Amino acid sequence: MVQNKKGDRRERELVNRLDEAGFAVMRAPASGSATTRELPDVLAGDGTVFYAVEAKSSSGKPIYLTGEEVEALVYFSQNFGAKPKIGVRFDREDWYFFHPSDLHVTDGGNYRVKRETALEDGETITELKAAGEADESEADAAENRRKVLNALAQGVLDVDEAVEMLG
Numbered sequence: 001m002v003q004n005k006k007g008d009r010r011e012r013e014l015v016n017r018l019d020e021a022g023f024a025v026m027r028a029p030a031s032g033s034a035t036t037r038e039l040p041d042v043l044a045g046d047g048t049v050f051y052a053v054e055a056k057s058s059s060g061k062p063i064y065l066t067g068e069e070v071e072a073l074v075y076f077s078q079n080f081g082a083k084p085k086i087g088v089r090f091d092r093e094d095w096y097f098f099h100p101s102d103l104h105v106t107d108g109g110n111y112r113v114k115r116e117t118a119l120e121d122g123e124t125i126t127e128l129k130a131a132g133e134a135d136e137s138e139a140d141a142a143e144n145r146r147k148v149l150n151a152l153a154q155g156v157l158d159v160d161e162a163v164e165m166l167g
Contacts, residue, residue, distance in 0.1 A: 010057040010089055011041050017095060018044045021125045023051075038072030043082065049131060050082040053097070057089040060115055067109040070100045088122065090115045096122025 011027050018025040023044040040052040054073045056063045065086065077084035085097045096118040103111040113122075123131075145166060152162040 007055075007057065011055050014042055014053070014055050014087055014089070014095055017125055018042070021129050022046055023129070038069075038076065040073055040076055040084075042087070043080075044128075045082070046129065049128075050080070051085050051097075051128065052077040052080060052082040053085045053087045055087040055089075056113075057091075058115075059091045062115070063088050063090075063113045064106075065103075065111040067111070070103075070111050074100055085123075085128070086111070086113065088113045088118050090118060093119065095125060097124075097128060098122055 015025050015027050023046050025042060025044040027042055028039045041055040042051075042053040044051045044053065052073060054065065054069060056065065070086070073084045073086070076082075084100055086100060086103060087095050087097050089095045093115070098113065098118075098121070100111065102121070103113060104117070106112055148157065148162050148165045151157045152159065157165070
């Protein structure tokens with residue numbers, strides 16, 4: 001029970017941190033054992049990028065996730081339209097995030113994150129937010145290209161004008 005309280009506290013902490021970073025965020029009400037459906041612990045989005053997060057914390061020992069936990073996260077994320085992330089927090093450290101494919105897979109088919117790996121290779125909340133902003137910039141650029149090509153097709157622009165605008 002003490003472990004559950006710590007996990008619940010860490011999940012609430014993660015929700016607050018993501019909220020402070022500008023994400024709309026919620027802790028899945030069925031997180032844990034309230035339902036037989038496999039749901040992520042946290043959902044977060046900023047209108048451009050959406051994340052489904054399985055959150056784990058540790059005092060310092062490596063964090064392990066079962067293959068089933070990770071598969072369920074990926075399955076949910078694909079159906080929901082979110083990017084799957086494993087969020088890890090070690091005592092006296094910040095939250096770090098990984099795509100499941102970036103985690104070490106043990107011989108038994110489980111996934112492992114060591115503290116050192118989190119600190120060296122994990123994404124921060126700031127980097128998650130920046131990834132969404134980069135996605136938005138790419139979407140804006142694609143929309144501008146579409147508008148230029150549409151103007152070209154309608155004869156509003158000639159080829160040279162379109163080339164210059166697409167520069």
